[in-house]
Amino acid sequence: MPQPPLRSAARYGTRPTMKDVAARAGVGLKTVSRVVNGEPGVTPETERRVQEAIDALGFRRNDSARVLRKGRTASIGLVLEDLADPFYGPLSRSVEEVARAHGALLINGSSAEDPEREQELVLALCARRVDGLVVIPAGDDHRYLEPELKAGVATVFVDRPAGHIDADVVLSDNFGGARDGVAHLIAHGHRRIGFIGDMPRIHTAAERLRGYRAAMEDAGIPVAGSWMSLGVTGPERVRRAAEEMLTGPDPVTAIFAGNNRVTVTVIRVLAGHARRVALVGFDDIELADLLQPGVTVVAQDASDIGRTAAERLFRQLDGTLVTPERIELPTRLITRGSGEIPPAD
Amino acid sequence: MPQPPLRSAARYGTRPTMKDVAARAGVGLKTVSRVVNGEPGVTPETERRVQEAIDALGFRRNDSARVLRKGRTASIGLVLEDLADPFYGPLSRSVEEVARAHGALLINGSSAEDPEREQELVLALCARRVDGLVVIPAGDDHRYLEPELKAGVATVFVDRPAGHIDADVVLSDNFGGARDGVAHLIAHGHRRIGFIGDMPRIHTAAERLRGYRAAMEDAGIPVAGSWMSLGVTGPERVRRAAEEMLTGPDPVTAIFAGNNRVTVTVIRVLAGHARRVALVGFDDIELADLLQPGVTVVAQDASDIGRTAAERLFRQLDGTLVTPERIELPTRLITRGSGEIPPAD
DNA sequence: CCCGAGCCTGACAACGTTGTCCAGGCTCTA
DNA sequence: TAGAGCCTGGACAACGTTGTCAGGCTCGGG
DSSP states (O other): OOOOOOTTTTTTOOOOOOHHHHHHTTTTTHHHHHTTTTTSSHHHHHHHHHHHHHHHTTOOHHHHHHHHHOOOSSSEEEEEEEETTTHHHHHHHHHHHHHHHHHHHEEEOOOOOOHHHHHHHHHHHTTTTTSSSEESSSOOOOOGGGGHHHHTTEEEEEOOOOOOOOOOOEEEEEHHHHHHHHHHHHHTTOOEEEEEEEOSSHHHHHHHHHHHHHHHTTTOOOOOOOGESSSSOOHHHHHHHHHHHSSSSSSHHHHHHHSSSHHHHEEEEHHHOOSSSSSEEESSOTTTSSSSSSEEEEOHHHHHHHHHHHHHHHHHTTTOOSSEEEEEEOOOEEBBBBBGGOOOO | OOOHHHTTTSSSTTTOHHHHHHHTTTSSSHHHHHHHTTTTTTOOOHHHHHHHHHHTTOOOOOOHHHHHHHSSSSSEEESOOTTSSTHHEEEEEEEEHHHTTOOOEEEEOOOOHHHHHHHHHHHHHHHHTTTTTEESSSSSOOOGGHHHHHOOOOOEESSSSOOOOOEEEEOOOHHHHHHHHHHHHTTTTTEEEEEEEOOTTHHHHHHHHHHHHHHHHHOOOOOGGGGGEEEOSSSSHHHHHHHHHSSSOOOOEEEESSSHHHHHHHHHHHHHHHHEEEEEESSSTTTTTSSBBBEEEEOOOOOHHHHHHHHHHHHHHSSSSOSSOEEOOOOOEEEOOOOOOOOOO
């Protein structure tokens, strides 16, 4: 059933179009388009009439139609693991800031560490024809992105490299950071040092574990299997892992925590122990300086990572950048006390 | 210059369309559409051929065109103040979770507390034809949204009510929470209680101030002007405000902090003072339980607020909800030590 | 053997915008 | 005063998809 065109703008749920504006202003369709886009070639008087009609009808340009016509959406997608994780807030924010500077909107979604969900999200963003993608990968195979890359969708991976495709990646020096953190404990006299980290299938976790092993090996310290706890997720399992390291045979005198969630849980565990155990964590945590003792951490700069990634993205879109690169940003050891506690025995 | 249609899919930067897929599979355009959308009425054999062409070409449906045709975008917009603020991470996440459950994507942006930027963002989202909006308002006049509301854009305000328009709002009981927090300090013997908060033009800040005043009045305590510090933003100014309250004439024995950023700074200030000063903060902060003393707070549940708002949004879209409402969620006083310190003098 | 029903399939218009191109009226100059 | 050029405005197609509708095919029953 065709709608009477003159009433369509008034129907609930229907928005006025340029056609409606043109009719009301008594001008042609294209003239409205010119006014809306600030293009030259419109008399001030005509412009005024058009603007009046726009205001009266509450017209807003339909960007879907615009995108369809122009090809570019002026939006980029950000896929991350979990917005509730304090690491991603600043990252997301800095990506948005860069996007904004380039006049682009940010669409984002969380993968919840689920590779399938990551792919689903990324493809949904591609269907929206985002101009570019910043992805913190959950999965380890990104060949599904090949058609997108070929079609010119700018893509930058963050925090972990892409799997099986050649793409830009911006990440921290996880290996070096962990190695330095553990070396710091060794320098303070520790030899029995525990490591608690995420599943090694996650790149960052694997790299940090590698850093731990390297530091221990450099110091000529053989690592007991009971000192390493890998793939522990969730506070309860971290807690149990820490307890075992502390109270089992051959107990550790220091712990290196593989990420901020682990660090927080370990702090809680240590608070319940009389024995003073040293702790260095990967990732900074808020208020770390106010705890007793302050928490020594290997900090990565989430804002810097996000900014670097987003800027590379837009340089890809400019055409300034072509060859994919791997960019490693340095970490920083921040000593606050917990990492400088000497061995207890 | 017209492109040869058969090559267009191969050009860099151009994506294959349904037409390309149809040509390759030797079927009609509409048949491809049917396969892509899982519509019935396609022979398995035909479907296989189409699917093969889709995979071979790396075709992805262009959602912009789809939106243009269908009218709904299956996306909602979230405008908040600052993603780096830990309060908004969980909020954003819970909104996204609900959106996902309804098959919608989340587009978000930060207003940085700037009313102009808020409007700009909101209108950009409307131009994208998001189905709905969750807005944490920075400004206090939202009449610019009237055409959108009339056009059927679902809208829910969060954390602060909309200005000059009738719209749903989901927020915490800021007044009651602050009153309870201050009453808690009074119950522990304090009379000289300081208040440090944001600009009173921000609704939450005004309400919390009102709660502070109400609690003091209920207890029959006259409030000295030097005990109230309003509109302080940024760590440095908060620090100075706290110092003045603590060391000026008529010094306070307790401080009520109007938001999480203020709380953190006040903790830092108090750590530098020998005198023990009580503290209750509005908003929970991470690791508050591990500090010495633990930080007593009036907590609001950001996830709950986000979820409630998003669910209302989708009920508006269902048509289940029509009349705008104001929903106040209760706060919770969490005692951890800092609020139970007795007056020092 | 023929006809109708039912199932597949494809042609076509429409969604709202922008790029192209042309027409008409104006001004300016020779 | 006429011709050239400029400025303004509008008609039209195209972007890629989906809804409508009609045509052709097969199969079963009369």
